[in-house]
Structure formats: structure tokens, C-alpha cells
Amino acid sequence: MNNVWGTFKGAIETIVNFIPNLISAILLLLLAWIIAVVVKNIIVKGLNALGVDKWLERKGLVNNNHAHDGHKGKRSESEGLIRTLGKLAYFLVFLLFLPPVFDALGMKSVSEPIKGMMNSVFEFAPKIIVAIVILVLGLFIAKMLGTLVKNLLASLNVSRFNHYVNFGNNSREGIDIPEAAGWVITTLIGLFFVVQALTTVNLEILNGIGKAIIGYLPLVISGIIILGLGLIGGNILAKLVRRATGHTLLAQVVKYLLIIVAVFMTLDQLNFAQSIVNVAFLLILGAVAVAFAIAFGIGGRGFAEKQLNSLSNRIEEDKRNPDYGNYDDGLFGSKSKQANHAQGNHQDNYDYTNHNHSDFDQTHVDHSHSHDQFEHSEFDADQREIERREAEQKSNYVKDEDIEERREQRRERRRDPRDRY
Numbered sequence: 001m002n003n004v005w006g007t008f009k010g011a012i013e014t015i016v017n018f019i020p021n022l023i024s025a026i027l028l029l030l031l032a033w034i035i036a037v038v039v040k041n042i043i044v045k046g047l048n049a050l051g052v053d054k055w056l057e058r059k060g061l062v063n064n065n066h067a068h069d070g071h072k073g074k075r076s077e078s079e080g081l082i083r084t085l086g087k088l089a090y091f092l093v094f095l096l097f098l099p100p101v102f103d104a105l106g107m108k109s110v111s112e113p114i115k116g117m118m119n120s121v122f123e124f125a126p127k128i129i130v131a132i133v134i135l136v137l138g139l140f141i142a143k144m145l146g147t148l149v150k151n152l153l154a155s156l157n158v159s160r161f162n163h164y165v166n167f168g169n170n171s172r173e174g175i176d177i178p179e180a181a182g183w184v185i186t187t188l189i190g191l192f193f194v195v196q197a198l199t200t201v202n203l204e205i206l207n208g209i210g211k212a213i214i215g216y217l218p219l220v221i222s223g224i225i226i227l228g229l230g231l232i233g234g235n236i237l238a239k240l241v242r243r244a245t246g247h248t249l250l251a252q253v254v255k256y257l258l259i260i261v262a263v264f265m266t267l268d269q270l271n272f273a274q275s276i277v278n279v280a281f282l283l284i285l286g287a288v289a290v291a292f293a294i295a296f297g298i299g300g301r302g303f304a305e306k307q308l309n310s311l312s313n314r315i316e317e318d319k320r321n322p323d324y325g326n327y328d329d330g331l332f333g334s335k336s337k338q339a340n341h342a343q344g345n346h347q348d349n350y351d352y353t354n355h356n357h358s359d360f361d362q363t364h365v366d367h368s369h370s371h372d373q374f375e376h377s378e379f380d381a382d383q384r385e386i387e388r389r390e391a392e393q394k395s396n397y398v399k400d401e402d403i404e405e406r407r408e409q410r411r412e413r414r415r416d417p418r419d420r421y
Helices: 002-049 052-058 065-069 077-104 108-155 158-164 177-201 204-245 248-269 274-299 301-320 337-353 355-379 383-395 400-415
Strands: none
Touching: 002 052, 002 077, 052 077, 077 108, 108 158, 108 177, 158 177, 158 204, 177 204, 204 248, 248 274
């Protein structure tokens, strides 16, 4: 009986001794609940009073369809987000009170790990808060500077140059230079602040990401510059080609070829699969060259056929008329009438400027006319050949009567080099 009573007495004493600890834990939990409720209400009501819900809806960060559908009992997404933040603060307060509660209950094995975790969180929390402040402030500054640059360029009417950086003719549907410049400024400055925020957290993996971003950023900037110069140069060169030749298709081909070269240079600058980019560029150049050769061969077939027919006719003419292909003065001194016809075209311009010899020329032309007619009747019995030559003479405004006259004048110019000019 003594043993039983001793055991029972020990249990009673343990329970009695544990009651103060239990009361302390309950009081701590009650205090935690009161503080958690107060913090939750402050956060929810404070954010609603500041108009954070309306600001979120205005910025498009949340959807507020339920507020306008007329359904009762349904809250908007902004209100739900604010209440979620309040609940998060509520449970965070309870989490802070867990170590004292377990200490009051004498559960050291449970409270010590929780204390270690809470200490780590509290040591890391200031870094997170500073990083968030830097990030928010940096994004605000980046947005402000980007808007400032955009408005400045818009006030200078830089949009009138939009057609230099767009593919199509309608510049309104393409890139707007002020908006693009503002976006680039905002992005670059925002990236710097993001990297600084990651560095502030001082995590090894985040530091590596930040260093990689900063190291790659110059390549991105140079790639953007190369691509922009390619777009501008392609549009300018296309306009010059169109103005000089009047061919829109040729201008577009030149434009897109330059843009393609700029794109491949940009990819190479960004170290984006350089071997694949180089091979693709060579393949595209080869395809363009083959397509050009095929197009030129098919399109120039008529021209080549015409030249071959002309050469064949001249060979046949030499066979029919041996005197047609003889040359006495080299390449430009042909005795044939066809070669002298071509030289007569140049000589007509010379005769036109030399009005002082017009009387003598006319007399000599008349004399040569009768002489050449006799030669034609003697050696050119083929009436069809005579008609062909007469048609050629009329088209070139050259008469066969001038042949001997021009030969004589060429001989005189060889004697006196001053008459050449």
C-alpha cells in the first residue's frame, strides 16, 4: 500500500507542479492570440484605409470582376489579397510565441530547434527587408527615368524617324522610338537594382546570378546597338536603292539582306550557339547566291540567245561577203560597212560640232553616194541583203555615202592629234 500511495502521491505532485507551467503556457497563447488579432486588424484595415485594394485594381495586378457582378458574399481579389496578408501576420505572431510556450511547458527538446530556426529567420529578415526596399525603390526610379526619357523624345518628335527601324511602311504599327527607348532605360536600370537587391541578401546562388547578369549585360547592349544599326541602315539603303533604280523589289531585297546580316551578327555577339549561327549564315548566303544564279540564268536566257543569234548572223555575213569581215586598222578600223556604221555614229557627233567643214562634207558625200551605189550594184546582188543594210542605215541615221568621207577624216585626225579634241 505504501508503494501504491507513494506512486499516486508522486503523480499528484507532478500534476500540481505542472499546473503553473500549463497556466503560463495558456496565458502566453492567450496573449499571442490577442496580439495576433490586433496585428491582423491593423494590417487589413490599414491597407484598406490607404486604398491599397483600389491601387491594385487600378494597376491591373488583381481582377475585380466579383465586385461588379452584383453577387453577395463574394469579395474582390484585392480584398482577398489584403486578408491573406492579415492572416499571414496572424500566424507569424503565433510562431513568435511558440518558443516561450514550449519553455513554459518545460519542453526544451522542442523549443530549442524552434529557437534556432527563429534566430536564423530574424538574422535573415533585415537583409530581406533591405533587399525589398532597394528593389521597390530601384523599380520606381527606373520607371520614372524611363518615362522621363520617353516624354523627352516624344517632345522632340523623334517618332518621325520610326520608319527607319520598322519593317513595314506603316510606322504606327511597328516600333515607336520613344517608347522603345523608355523601355530600354527602365529595363537596364531595373536590372541594376535587381542585382543589387540579390547581392544584399548575400546568398551564394543569388550572388552568382547577379554576377552573370552584370557580365552578360554589355553583350546585350552591344547586340541591341548592332540590331538597331542594321534596321536603320537597311531602311536607309533601301530608300537609296529605290530612289536610284526605281525598283522596289531590289530595294526590299537589299534591306532584308542587311537586316539578316545584322541579326546573325547580334546572335554571334550574344554568344548564342555560335557554331549553329555561323553554319546557318553560310547556308543562307549560299542559298541566296544559288537563287540569284538560277534567276539570272532563267531571266537572261533571252538576252544570251539574242547575242548568240547576232554572232551567228555576223559569221554568216562574213561567209557570204568576204569583204564584210576585213580589218585594216585593227579592232576599230574595219573596212566592212557594218563596223563603219557603228563608227559613223560616233563620227556624226564630231561632224555636228564642226560646222566649218559642212560645205566640203556635203560635196564629198554627194560624190561618194554615186560611187557607193555603183559598188552596191556590182557586189551586192542580193536584194534582200541590200534592204537589210538600208534599214540598218536608217535606224542609225548613217548613210553609206559617208563611209569614205569618215575614213579620210580619221586619217587626218591621226596625222594631227589636236583635232581629236
